[in-house]
Amino acid sequence: MPPVVRRLPTYEPPAGATFVPRPRARGSWLPAPEPPPPPLDAARLLTAVLEVVDGRRPGRLLQQLTLPALAARLVRSVRVRTTRLLRPPRVCHPTRFAAEIAATVRRDERVLAVAARAEHHDGRWLLTTFTVLE
Numbered sequence: 001m002p003p004v005v006r007r008l009p010t011y012e013p014p015a016g017a018t019f020v021p022r023p024r025a026r027g028s029w030l031p032a033p034e035p036p037p038p039p040l041d042a043a044r045l046l047t048a049v050l051e052v053v054d055g056r057r058p059g060r061l062l063q064q065l066t067l068p069a070l071a072a073r074l075v076r077s078v079r080v081r082t083t084r085l086l087r088p089p090r091v092c093h094p095t096r097f098a099a100e101i102a103a104t105v106r107r108d109e110r111v112l113a114v115a116a117r118a119e120h121h122d123g124r125w126l127l128t129t130f131t132v133l134e
Contacts, residue, residue, distance in 0.1 A: 034096060040125050042089040042101045046114060049130060050105065055080040066127040074130065083107040089114075099125070105132070 048065055051057040055078050062071035089103035097120040105112050113133040118125045 037093050037096045037099070038120050038123075038125070040091065040099050040118060040120075042091050042099070042103075042118070043085060045118065045125065045127065046089055046101065046103055046116065047085060049074065049116075049127060050083045050085075050114075053078055053132075054083050066130070070127060070130060081107060086111065096120075107132075110134075 045065060048057065048061060052059055052062050053074055059071075059075040059078065062074055065071075066074065084106050086104045086106055089101050092100045092102075094100060099118045101114075101116040101118060103114045105114055115129075115131045115133065116127055117129045118127050120126075
């Protein structure tokens with residue numbers, strides 16, 4: 001099929017008229033804002049895990065708060081001691097469904113750092129890693 005050639009409308013200004021070309025206004029494109037992450041109560045999550053590790057709560061609670069491999073590792077490290085959060089934890093969201101948590105705790109007259117990562121699965125936050133830096 002041969003190409004069809006059509007006549008363009010005239011685009012030159014009329015003779016004698018002054019014409020100042022102006023650029024067309026273009027709408028600025030902004031990406032749609034990402035919705036906020038689901039709410040995470042990091043202090044409650046860390047406190048519950050620390051209470052299990054300190055022997056003040058049953059180990060089966062970890063099944064609701066952590067991944068199975070992490071729960072098994074934490075249950076093996078249970079010792080009777082007292083741990084308290086000193087300050088509210090700091091939370092950073094590298095992605096919408098992941099949170100990195102840092103906190104300081106007091107244990108046996110020492111101040112220690114706690115680092116954890118939580119991921120949102122099936123409508124709830126689960127800890128995937130948990131470390132007490134001694």
